[in-house]
Amino acid sequence: MNMPIVDTTRSFKPKSEALSILIERGFLHQCTNLEALDEKLAAGSITAYAGFDATQDSLHVGHLLPLMAMRWLQKAGHKPILLVGGGTTRIGDPSFRSESRPMLDEAQIATNLAGIRATVERLFDISEGEGSIVDNAEWLDEFRFLEFLRDFGTHFTVNRMLTFDSVRARLDSQQPLSVLEFCYMMLQAVDFVELAKRFDCQLQIGGSDQWGNIVNGVDLGRRAGLELHGLTLPLLTTAAGSKMGKTSDGSVWLNSDRLSAFNFWQFWRNTADNDVIRYLKLFTELPMGEINRLAKLQGEELNEAKRTLATSVTIIVHGAQAAAAAVEQADALFSQTVSSDTKPTHYLSLASLAKRMGLLELLVKTGFASSNSEARRLVLSGAVRLNNRLVMEEARLISEGDIGAGNQITLSVGKRRKALVAFV
Structure with missing residues (x-):
């Protein structure tokens, strides 16, 4: 089944409010059938989903693009399903990854699912009839291996799966691709069909790296007599060419306990x-x-x-x-008008001072560096200021003499990153 790649520069004038918004604001990269999807969106409320595996206990900025697209759909009168991968997280999506994901135990997956739910509940109206959070373990846990192969295995060919960019990239780099990961795209396709049967879900939204997986779901739905649609979003890079949402300090998390x-x-x-x-x-x-x-x-x-x-x-x-x-x-x-009334950006224990906390450790604890070696490079390059004074001694300790009103100190890295640390 050949799926057309959409050229959004052509003169397509959508009838639906939802697609008009997504195109105008730059969300659309590919669509399996743009005109047919537009007709459905214009005809009335439909249900759409985006999926997120529970590999961490928080989503990050990279996930914010599909979340925002889903928010616009809900604002335009459509119903979002936020699918959390309690089942698929056990396998791991190989899409454009150079190596396998680490396997997580059930306790860690449960913790991660709770963190993701906390984010999603803040961003969407998930009251009855408006939207929902669904865990794909609900149906994946029910499948028996031989039954799964019998019901779905005949609809997927290895020949076709090998043509997907995400699979080819791994093989071309001569990195192993396990059978477990190879089956991931089958499970994601099954997710789409199950959501269609259980919730009348007709649209899947995902990143551009999910195109092959989404097409599989649309194709599997067609074989089951379902008309499904897929829409992918652009891969975001900064003007400098780096991946958007990645910094020298790591991912930009959406949960406040991570960032x-x-x-x-x-x-x-x-x-x-x-x-x-x-x-x-x-x-x-x-x-x-x-x-x-x-x-x-x-x-x-x-x-x-x-x-x-x-x-x-x-x-x-x-x-x-x-x-x-x-x-x-x-x-x-x-x-530089910090006072004792200014709310700190970080809190650390007074006991840490008694243990002779160093400047390098402080830079790591405040998130300005991911390791002591990175913190050392920042200090030696002349990027770090303590209480607005340049510090270039990597062995510098933080003492009570550095603490001002309200048991606070200011810390900055370069001109753009600053923190107000309170010791309590």
Whole structure:
């Protein structure tokens, strides 16, 4: 079954509100049948899903693109299903990975599922009739091996599966691809069909790396007499060519226990000039008229757009109160008007001072470095300031003499990353 790749530069004028929004804001990369999907979206409410495996206890910025697309669908009157992979997490998606994922035990998967649910519940209305969170273990756990092969194995050919880019990339690099991982695309296809049968789900949304898996689901649905649709989103890279959402300190997490709302706000505030308008379209719900106004700003004025981006995304992910606190903290830190009333961005134990905490350890604990060696490079390069004073001694210890009003110290790396640490 050949699926057309959509060229969104052509003069396609959607009838549906949902597709109009997704195309205008830059969400559409590929679609299995654009015209047919548009007709369905225009005819009435449909159910769509996006899936997330529970490999970590928090989603990250890389997941925010499909989440935002699903939010727009819900705002346009459609019903979202957020599928969590309690079943598929046990295998791991090989798509464009150079090696197998580590196997997780049931306890870790359960912990991760709880963290993902916490994010999803903040971002969507999942009340009855509006949206839902579904775990694919609900049906995958029911399958017996021979029954699964009998019912679904004949619909997949190894010849075709070997043509998918995600599989070819692994094989071309001469890295092993286990039978376990090879079966993942079958399970994702089955997920789509099961959701169609149980919830009348007609659309799957995913990243561009999921195209082969999504096409498999659409094809399997066709064999079962179901008309299903797939839509993929663009792979986001920064203007500098790096993967969006990855920093030197690791992933930009959506849960505040993995990354504070303040550090999350700072990530977006530090967006490159050439990326800010595109990110405003994709990651905020600002009207296009306001985004077009911000697009006209140049030079230092573009900082208004960056602050708007940072605050708008933080409101969506962490809530208005957390976003307001992040703005207040940033204003105090960057204007050097920190007082005892300024809310800290990080809290550490006073006992850590008694244990002679070093500057390198402090940089790691505040998330400015992922390791002592990285922290050492930052210090020796002259990027680190303690209480607004340059520090270049890698063996520097943090003492009570460094602590100011409210048991606080300020820490900065470069001009753009700052923290207010309170010892309690």
